[in-house]
Amino acid sequence: MLLHIQKSGLTHAATAHDWWHRFGRVPKKGTRPLLVLRTKGPVDFVFDILDTEGRDVPVDAFAFPTFGDLSDNRFSEFMRAVGKERIDLVVLDSGDGQAGWIRLLAESKAETGKNVYQLAYNRNHAAPTRFVTVAHELAHLYLGHLGSDAGRRVPYRRDTPHELMEVEAEMVAYLVAMRNGLKPRSESYLANYKGAFEDLNLYAVTRAVNAVETAMGIASHKLWNEKS
Incomplete structure (x- = not known):
């Protein structure tokens, strides 16, 4: 870079x-x-x-670093939007080394319904870092890493190698953050998965970026990172 x-x-x-x-x-x-x-x-x-x-500087200060301005109120707005997407939010009280996770709770019984998920993030991180964590976990959903979801038009890609899953999800989080005024240090995280870049699915990444922004209630015309 x-x-x-x-x-x-x-x-x-x-x-x-x-x-x-x-x-x-x-x-x-x-x-x-x-x-x-x-x-x-x-x-x-x-x-x-x-x-x-x-x-x-604390030894673990850069475990999941993200620079930029984002207020807690703005972050809460995004979480309200995510909560309306059949996604149960869990707030973790963890150390700096724990960012978050996402998992499938229940598959929809309707043929074209949306599945139910549970997404967790660490409340002890700064708002910009929490934002990137949520974007990363949502990316796993919209990239098909948790399986297919007919209601969200998400294809089945659960057989994707773990290293490639992490590269794709972090790239989505990075693009969502950068498009909205934040600066995550994704290169430090991605350095652990250098060998997975050759099989990167750019179409899936681009599609997931738009889906994640929609789920978080981010409108392309709204400069949400301005001061509240």
Whole structure:
């Protein structure tokens, strides 16, 4: 990606604002910022963690990092939309290493009805990270990783290799987040599944992105990441 072209070996980067407000750190004097493409503008400036100083960063601070602005109220709006989709939401009180999960609760008895699912997310994560978690878990549903769902027009792809499932779901979450003003560090997560990229189904990914945004009540014309 663009950041790694500018600085190979980079692990964690964020804006000066994010470094200060989330970790009490500031860019070192004379440090040159790195450029990233901004969602609704030309470019933004970020700094590598090694180019900042201040408070010590917790060891597990970047287990599921996502940068960007999203209020708890906005996140709650998205969850209300998801809850109307025959998806039971479970709020976890877990450590930083637990993000969330999704599972099939019941298949619809109607031939064209929607199945019922249960989706969990960690309430202890920041709202942007919770957003990406929910998008990732919903992606598994709409990619067919939990089986077919006639009511949602989801094909059966439960036999997809686990590594490929994770790559597809994280790519969907990444695209949904980036399209809506958030910056997940998906490359760190995807580095664990490098061998699965060759069989990536881009059509399924693109279709799932639209389905996830619809399920979360995200309208393409609404800039929901503006201040409430």
